[in-house]
Amino acid sequence: MFKNYFTIALRNIKRHRSHSVINIAGLAIALAATIVIFLVLQHEYSYDTYHKNADRIYQVIKKDVSPTETGFQVGVPFPATRALRQDFPQVTFGELYKSFGSQLTVMKDPNTISSRRFIEESGVFFADPEIFSIFDVKWMAGSAAVLKEPGKLVLAKSIAEKYFGTWQSAMDGYLKIDNNILVQVAGIIEDVPSNSDFPFAVIPSYKTFESNQQYFNYGEQINDWGLSTSDHQVYALLPENMKAASIDANLETFSRKYYRMESATKTSHFLQPLKNIHFDTRLENNGDHISNKTSLNTLALIGVLIVLMACINFINLSTALAAKRGKEVGIRKVMGSSKTQLRTQVLFETGLIVLFAGMTAVLLAWLALPYLRYIADIQQQLTLINTGSILFLVITLVVTTILAGFYPSLILSSFQPVEAIKNKINNTRVGGLSLRRVLVVLQFAFSQLLIIATIIAVGQMNFIRTADIGFDKEAVLLLQGNNDSTSLARQAAFKSDLLKLPAVKSVSFTMDPPSSLNSWTTNFAFNNNTEDLPFSLYLKTGDEHYAGTFGMNLLAGRFYTTADSARKVVINETLMQKVGIKEPSEAIGKTIRIGAGKFREIVGVVRDFKNNSLRDGIQPTAIISYPAFYSLTAIKLKSNNLGKSGEAIQQVWDKHYPEYAAETRFLDESINEFYQQEERLSRLYKVYATLAIIISCLGLYGLVSFMAVQKNKEVGIRKVLGASVGSIVYLFSKEFTVLILIAFALAAPAGWYLMNNWLQNFTYRIDIGAWVFILAVLASVIIAWLTVGYKAISAATANPVKSLKSE
Amino acid sequence: MIKLKNITKWVNNGNNRVFLLKDINLQFNEGEFISIMGPSGSGKSTLLNVIGMIDDADEGEYHFLDQAVHEMKEKQRALLYKQHIGFVFQAYHLIDELTVYENIETPLLYQNIKSSDRKAMVADMLDRFNIVGKKDLFPNQLSGGQQQLVGIARALIGAPTVILADEPTGNLNSKQGEEIMELFRELNEKDGVTIIQVTHSEKNAAYGNRIIHLLDGRVDHHAMEQYTKTV
Numbered sequence A: 001m002f003k004n005y006f007t008i009a010l011r012n013i014k015r016h017r018s019h020s021v022i023n024i025a026g027l028a029i030a031l032a033a034t035i036v037i038f039l040v041l042q043h044e045y046s047y048d049t050y051h052k053n054a055d056r057i058y059q060v061i062k063k064d065v066s067p068t069e070t071g072f073q074v075g076v077p078f079p080a081t082r083a084l085r086q087d088f089p090q091v092t093f094g095e096l097y098k099s100f101g102s103q104l105t106v107m108k109d110p111n112t113i114s115s116r117r118f119i120e121e122s123g124v125f126f127a128d129p130e131i132f133s134i135f136d137v138k139w140m141a142g143s144a145a146v147l148k149e150p151g152k153l154v155l156a157k158s159i160a161e162k163y164f165g166t167w168q169s170a171m172d173g174y175l176k177i178d179n180n181i182l183v184q185v186a187g188i189i190e191d192v193p194s195n196s197d198f199p200f201a202v203i204p205s206y207k208t209f210e211s212n213q214q215y216f217n218y219g220e221q222i223n224d225w226g227l228s229t230s231d232h233q234v235y236a237l238l239p240e241n242m243k244a245a246s247i248d249a250n251l252e253t254f255s256r257k258y259y260r261m262e263s264a265t266k267t268s269h270f271l272q273p274l275k276n277i278h279f280d281t282r283l284e285n286n287g288d289h290i291s292n293k294t295s296l297n298t299l300a301l302i303g304v305l306i307v308l309m310a311c312i313n314f315i316n317l318s319t320a321l322a323a324k325r326g327k328e329v330g331i332r333k334v335m336g337s338s339k340t341q342l343r344t345q346v347l348f349e350t351g352l353i354v355l356f357a358g359m360t361a362v363l364l365a366w367l368a369l370p371y372l373r374y375i376a377d378i379q380q381q382l383t384l385i386n387t388g389s390i391l392f393l394v395i396t397l398v399v400t401t402i403l404a405g406f407y408p409s410l411i412l413s414s415f416q417p418v419e420a421i422k423n424k425i426n427n428t429r430v431g432g433l434s435l436r437r438v439l440v441v442l443q444f445a446f447s448q449l450l451i452i453a454t455i456i457a458v459g460q461m462n463f464i465r466t467a468d469i470g471f472d473k474e475a476v477l478l479l480q481g482n483n484d485s486t487s488l489a490r491q492a493a494f495k496s497d498l499l500k501l502p503a504v505k506s507v508s509f510t511m512d513p514p515s516s517l518n519s520w521t522t523n524f525a526f527n528n529n530t531e532d533l534p535f536s537l538y539l540k541t542g543d544e545h546y547a548g549t550f551g552m553n554l555l556a557g558r559f560y561t562t563a564d565s566a567r568k569v570v571i572n573e574t575l576m577q578k579v580g581i582k583e584p585s586e587a588i589g590k591t592i593r594i595g596a597g598k599f600r601e602i603v604g605v606v607r608d609f610k611n612n613s614l615r616d617g618i619q620p621t622a623i624i625s626y627p628a629f630y631s632l633t634a635i636k637l638k639s640n641n642l643g644k645s646g647e648a649i650q651q652v653w654d655k656h657y658p659e660y661a662a663e664t665r666f667l668d669e670s671i672n673e674f675y676q677q678e679e680r681l682s683r684l685y686k687v688y689a690t691l692a693i694i695i696s697c698l699g700l701y702g703l704v705s706f707m708a709v710q711k712n713k714e715v716g717i718r719k720v721l722g723a724s725v726g727s728i729v730y731l732f733s734k735e736f737t738v739l740i741l742i743a744f745a746l747a748a749p750a751g752w753y754l755m756n757n758w759l760q761n762f763t764y765r766i767d768i769g770a771w772v773f774i775l776a777v778l779a780s781v782i783i784a785w786l787t788v789g790y791k792a793i794s795a796a797t798a799n800p801v802k803s804l805k806s807e
Numbered sequence B: 001m002i003k004l005k006n007i008t009k010w011v012n013n014g015n016n017r018v019f020l021l022k023d024i025n026l027q028f029n030e031g032e033f034i035s036i037m038g039p040s041g042s043g044k045s046t047l048l049n050v051i052g053m054i055d056d057a058d059e060g061e062y063h064f065l066d067q068a069v070h071e072m073k074e075k076q077r078a079l080l081y082k083q084h085i086g087f088v089f090q091a092y093h094l095i096d097e098l099t100v101y102e103n104i105e106t107p108l109l110y111q112n113i114k115s116s117d118r119k120a121m122v123a124d125m126l127d128r129f130n131i132v133g134k135k136d137l138f139p140n141q142l143s144g145g146q147q148q149l150v151g152i153a154r155a156l157i158g159a160p161t162v163i164l165a166d167e168p169t170g171n172l173n174s175k176q177g178e179e180i181m182e183l184f185r186e187l188n189e190k191d192g193v194t195i196i197q198v199t200h201s202e203k204n205a206a207y208g209n210r211i212i213h214l215l216d217g218r219v220d221h222h223a224m225e226q227y228t229k230t231v
């Protein structure tokens, strides 16, 4: 029986070749798109699920509530760990200190430096042994116990091989961290899976951090409950059957016990489940990205809709074709076929087409996967074939078969054999002409929605890229160094050598460029008041050439100088307005107390610049001098073209900092990186809008080809009666144009609503103009006309006698 | 074996009820060879379809082998005619996408017959109709007469007790027509298959042992008497 189904299905596929190609192509594209989306979602939702205690692991989060704002921080004060262990003895706590851009120098022996040095942008975590009672890693050598001592470190296998050749020879080898801290390799772990937000690669013991505090610039503050940095994090493993909520309640008491409660800002802690860490956009994590669940769900929805569109094509074309197959159905009924058998046959044929499409889709997905990193946050190569994806594919193919085949199978099996045999089945009898119209409208509505979304997303991205950020980001080279005392001591000489280079215009030492993703905030008081203001002050720190090197605009006063930099401060417009001053000149001479320090005099007001990405607003900001933090050298060049001077700058660096690797980047490039996520998102929209358009055009083309056959006779008669080609093309296009306009009436409000919501993520955003919608509707009408046009013209120019004779 | 009592069928055309069949009372016995005649539009095909259970009457009773067909659900009816009825059409109605072999095999697929048995049965049929050489051809590669042979082979493969043939020779030349009629006679006489055929040709009608005349959806007793007189 199935062999018979199979042969006839194959012959039908061959006989209605163009129809099959359209069906298979449309479905294949749609299925490939969903497979890719599935892989993305599968990867994103798999983060850190492999820890065997995953559902008992939590991160201790700090929450600061002030009268005006609530802030969340992953950073926990240093003394908190011990207090937590004391007050919650039943919970396992682990702490780590994360280090960015650390330099690791391989040592020949404890006293001899080798020339092998590496900068690790991320992956360096000073961790205590408890961290690995909480998180699972596979030990190849040593154990978590080696982290009990200072001066010991654990390496991930690939890093050990990179530093020492083989991981076996890495054991007991020595490394120097940032040229200061000598550590010995005491353990090797397997590389952490890519779906983890804890990319442990270089793991010195937490004790190493504690016994080398002088290199980390925390000084006495390290015991202060008022200081926290996002680099110091605490994790908890709850005993089985203990509810996080009960700990949270006790953490309130805990916070009241340890934090100064008289301050305007109330601090408390709560536990964040491990499974939220990859998705909580209020916080940062240690991985390379945080995923927005809304975006992921939107993506899933797009996947489903695209498959539905392809199913709609299938249903449209199959019911259109049903008339042609009426006779076969009638005969089969007369031969004794039951309705169920006929339905099974249609579903079987659909299944076969879907299967072909599925195989094509796997191929397409395989071709597309390497390009995924341009549209998704996932930078590593995903594997196409895994248990989950195979299961997904099978389920999708079955569901698609049912979606696409069920309605046509109902239509076909309901034919009365007498009528089928009398050849009375025609297109109107097949019914569903209005159903087909509804389906086409839905398809167009969806592709127009995507067109609208794409236009707006791309517009917003362009707006951000070209927006005025309030300073000059061009031709500034950033060199990342260190801020230990020896490095700082050499800065003056380094600078004077740099200034001798003809390409260099100015040099500034700083911690951070004006726009960066780091933020440093503090409490503050204004104009000799003892009371703190109820909002945080954002700090930027740099030497007296900061404003010049970054091309900032002074609205009043001056920048601080070498002579007075320790006592003066420069503020931005927003801060000025927030403290209630209208004219920049009025701010000059007023004072600010930063944190618990002395009052400093305001000497200048700068025009607002974007502190962070344009997603966030401009914050009230003060620029102060704080030489102990200057690890970054900013060099303003005379032109954006680095040319030979790159080498010259490198030579100057090597002369002064031979033991450090130079890490250089251009400011404008690093600013562009802030928007990578948005950039990818807008690419994603473009890709999926294109796919949606292709699929709906395929459907339209199929439908019009069918109409052309149906209308052959009508067109023939009209032509004999003297109709022009134009009027016949119009006959074809008229209906579709109306359908597109109806679709537009659905897509436009939906598009406006969705994208207006999306734009709310940005403080600086474009207005959604009417032109967006006009462009979208014009685009889809033109695309549809092009699709319909070819068929319509060939129908209109065909020889009328031929088409009439064939009847 | 077939009893029709007051079979009436109509269509509504606006306010008018147009009768396709009106008060048909007929009885056919096993082993008969019946010819149905009548002018075009008199309801011959409609009657045949009702007998073949692929169309419903609006009124009246229909008993097939003492079972009340008019009271049956579609499923039961399908089961009944699958077992007992073979159809032959004027326009052959072969499935274009299937080969000769597969066309003949189709009814067996719906009777759940084992693959090996099917092979043997189809081979028998091909042999019997001398079309073994054509088994892999598609209908459009055959002449009309050959197509009708395939149609008859397909009707016979399920070993039906009744063959319903609607102008089986209508599209054939007279020689081909004669061959088909000879075949029917043989089936009727040797195998005892009941045959009910619709025909316009007096000559073909004469192959039957009884002729039913229809006129405007009624049995035309007058014409039938005339006919018996002339014979």
Ligand SMILES: Nc1ncnc2c1ncn2[C@@H]1O[C@H](COP(=O)(O)OP(=O)(O)OP(=O)(O)O)[C@@H](O)[C@H]1O
Residues within 6 Å of the ligand: B011, B020, B038, B039, B040, B041, B042, B043, B044, B045, B046, B047
């Ligand atoms: N669905 C229908 N609606 C209206 N009239 C119908 C329908 N089906 C059949 N008829 C009419 O019923 C009458 C009988 O049709 P039928 O096909 O049975 O005639 P016939 O005797 O087989 O004619 P022919 O010799 O031309 O094949 C005809 O007048 C036909 O027009």
Ligand SMILES: [Mg+2]
Residues within 6 Å of the ligand: B044, B045, B046, B166
């Ligand atoms: Mg007829």
